[in-house]
Amino acid sequence: MSLAYYPGCTLKTRARNLEEPAVASLEALGFELEEISRWNCCGAAYSLAEDDLIHQVAPVRNLIRAKELGKSELVTLCAVCLNTLKRANLLMGEDAEKRNTINSFMDEELDYDGGVKVVHLLEVLRDEIGWETLAQKVKLPLRDLRVAPYYGCTLLRPRDVAIDSEESPVILRKFLESLGAIPVDFPEFARCCGSYQVMSDPDGISEYARTILGSASSHGAEALVLTCPLCDYNLGLGQKQLMKKYSEFRAMPLFYFTQLLALALGLGPEVCHFELNHGAPEALLREKKLLP
Amino acid sequence: MSVKEKKRNPVETATNEQKQVAAGLISVYIMGKRYEVPEGFTIMKAMEYAGYKFIRGCGCRGGTCGACGTVYRKPGDYKIQVALACQKTVEPDMYIAQIPFFPANRASYEFSKLTSAPEEIFKLYPELFRCVACNACSKACPQGIEVMDAISALKRGDISEAARLSFECIQCGLCTSRCFGELAQYHMFQLARRIYGARVLPRAEHLTDMVKAVSEGRYEAILEKLKNTKEDELKKLYQEREMEPVSAGEDWKPKDGKSLWEAR
Numbered sequence: 406m407s408l409a410y411y412p413g414c415t416l417k418t419r420a421r422n423l424e425e426p427a428v429a430s431l432e433a434l435g436f437e438l439e440e441i442s443r444w445n446c447c448g449a450a451y452s453l454a455e456d457d458l459i460h461q462v463a464p465v466r467n468l469i470r471a472k473e474l475g476k477s478e479l480v481t482l483c484a485v486c487l488n489t490l491k492r493a494n495l496l497m498g499e500d501a502e503k504r505n506t507i508n509s510f511m512d513e514e515l516d517y518d519g520g521v522k523v524v525h526l527l528e529v530l531r532d533e534i535g536w537e538t539l540a541q542k543v544k545l546p547l548r549d550l551r552v553a554p555y556y557g558c559t560l561l562r563p564r565d566v567a568i569d570s571e572e573s574p575v576i577l578r579k580f581l582e583s584l585g586a587i588p589v590d591f592p593e594f595a596r597c598c599g600s601y602q603v604m605s606d607p608d609g610i611s612e613y614a615r616t617i618l619g620s621a622s623s624h625g626a627e628a629l630v631l632t633c634p635l636c637d638y639n640l641g642l643g644q645k646q647l648m649k650k651y652s653e654f655r656a657m658p659l660f661y662f663t664q665l666l667a668l669a670l671g672l673g674p675e676v677c678h679f680e681l682n683h684g685a686p687e688a689l690l691r692e693k694k695l696l697p
Numbered sequence: 698m699s700v701k702e703k704k705r706n707p708v709e710t711a712t713n714e715q716k717q718v719a720a721g722l723i724s725v726y727i728m729g730k731r732y733e734v735p736e737g738f739t740i741m742k743a744m745e746y747a748g749y750k751f752i753r754g755c756g757c758r759g760g761t762c763g764a765c766g767t768v769y770r771k772p773g774d775y776k777i778q779v780a781l782a783c784q785k786t787v788e789p790d791m792y793i794a795q796i797p798f799f800p801a802n803r804a805s806y807e808f809s810k811l812t813s814a815p816e817e818i819f820k821l822y823p824e825l826f827r828c829v830a831c832n833a834c835s836k837a838c839p840q841g842i843e844v845m846d847a848i849s850a851l852k853r854g855d856i857s858e859a860a861r862l863s864f865e866c867i868q869c870g871l872c873t874s875r876c877f878g879e880l881a882q883y884h885m886f887q888l889a890r891r892i893y894g895a896r897v898l899p900r901a902e903h904l905t906d907m908v909k910a911v912s913e914g915r916y917e918a919i920l921e922k923l924k925n926t927k928e929d930e931l932k933k934l935y936q937e938r939e940m941e942p943v944s945a946g947e948d949w950k951p952k953d954g955k956s957l958w959e960a961r
Contacts, residue, residue: 443846448829
């Protein structure tokens with residue numbers, strides 16, 4: 406089965422370790438991620454200004470590309486792309502006046518009415534494949550690997566685009582359990598990583614990392630799993646700063662969920678690109694006998 | 698015949714262009730003023746006919762130099778249309794303006810120090826990320842380039858795709874004149890194509906071989922022989938030379954070029 410897929414810019418540069426294991430894993434699960442053609446940046450942050458419709462044009466164009474393919478669903482891997490596309494989609498579905506303005510501005514494109522459903526790959530795993538089926542496909546269970554599921558902001562907020570309950574989400578927990586890992590719940594699962602604050606205050610980003618990673622660690626996690634390249638960047642950069650500041654601070658490996666998926670499906674480290682990860686994950690994986 | 702007389706007797710002394718006038722005049726608006734110009738003229742010729750003299754904004758007159766970007770509208774249509782003045786023929790009642798030049802930011806760089814990392818372009822042109830995907834650039838391209846797609850490619854670090862999509866860019870600058878984010882797309886694309894050509898595309902091995910063969914003097918002897926050939930003999934050789942058949946495949950080689958291949 407082929408799924409229309411929107412990668413997003415970062416997945417083609419810094420976050421190849423988010424994309425490549427996803428494509429390989431889906432293939433192993435009998436799905437093809439069909440990258441939509443002529444896609445552009447999702448907008449990178451949803452514009453909240455009422456009358457700032459020009460910033461809805463970029464995400465809506467991508468939704469039109471999926472419609473052109475005749476697809477009713479568009480899959481994303483990046484949490485920010487998901488959020489931006491999904492909210493723009495909601496706007497196009499619900500606000501007739503703004504929909505008309507945007508459609509008439511993009512007079513070179515098909516009219517669009519919010520008809521394509523934007524989903525995250527975790528939702529595909531939950532709703533279309535199912536945790537039990539996924540568990541059966543696991544070839545290398547991530548036994549003894551204690552992983553904290555970190556959602557960040559954009560998978561869970563605002564409520565009308567959330568992929569799970571924003572108070573007590575279970576999707577990443579179920580995902581980790583299906584792969585044979587030990588999910589380690591921690592209270593900072595949805596705390597902001599600092600987001601684009603890193604642009605204006607790169608040094609301040611370490612405080613976010615200290616809170617999030619410190620909490621995960623004190624609850625017994627050995628690693629963190631995430632879905633967002635911006636979270637990965639901020640927590641990674643924050644960790645580096647913390648190690649310089651505090652000699653006792655120990656880096657925690659950060660994994661994209663797709664890397665753990667590919668590893669558990671037995672696809673090997675070649676598709677996972679652990680070399681691009683923060684926090685030296687390979688040592689931990691070797692210790693757990695998940696890497697040779 | 699003097700200029701004065703020429704003016705007095707237009708019919709007798711008409712040039713081919715002026716004879717076309719008789720075929721039919723149409724109205725166009727150049728910079729907002731109405732002129733009667735001959736049907737079938739290009740915009741550039743029509744403007745010259747109307748009395749404009751191009752000292753800039755006119756180059757090859759063959760549609761390749763990009764100097765004569767034009768915008769126009771037709772009555773009753775909100776769409777801005779674009780063309781090259783040397784290529785587009787006038788249509789009745791079109792409103793025409795030339796945009797021969799548009800100020801555009803061109804970054805300076807030392808090319809030998811640039812790598813193929815996308816960050817190089819991001820650093821030189823940070824305004825790249827001001828693109829909101831409005832697509833006004835693509836609509837303004839007289840070459841039909843998907844300018845916005847090429848910018849999107851650059852934003853995601855795909856220099857090769859940006860180079861490929863922008864291959865037919867003639868740097869007229871109309872995209873830049875329409876850009877909401879004040880990007881100079883055509884300068885970014887030129888940099889992308891330079892990086893693609895120099896750092897991404899594989900080197901042509903046969904070219905290296907050939908340069909080596911030439912510099913080693915392997916062709917000296919046959920060139921010397923040719924230089925000492927009599928004119929009549931040269932003419933005969935030229936006329937009787939072997940031509941590449943229209944249906945020749947890629948591996949076709951001339952029989953009489955044998956000595957050349959042997960020299961290699």
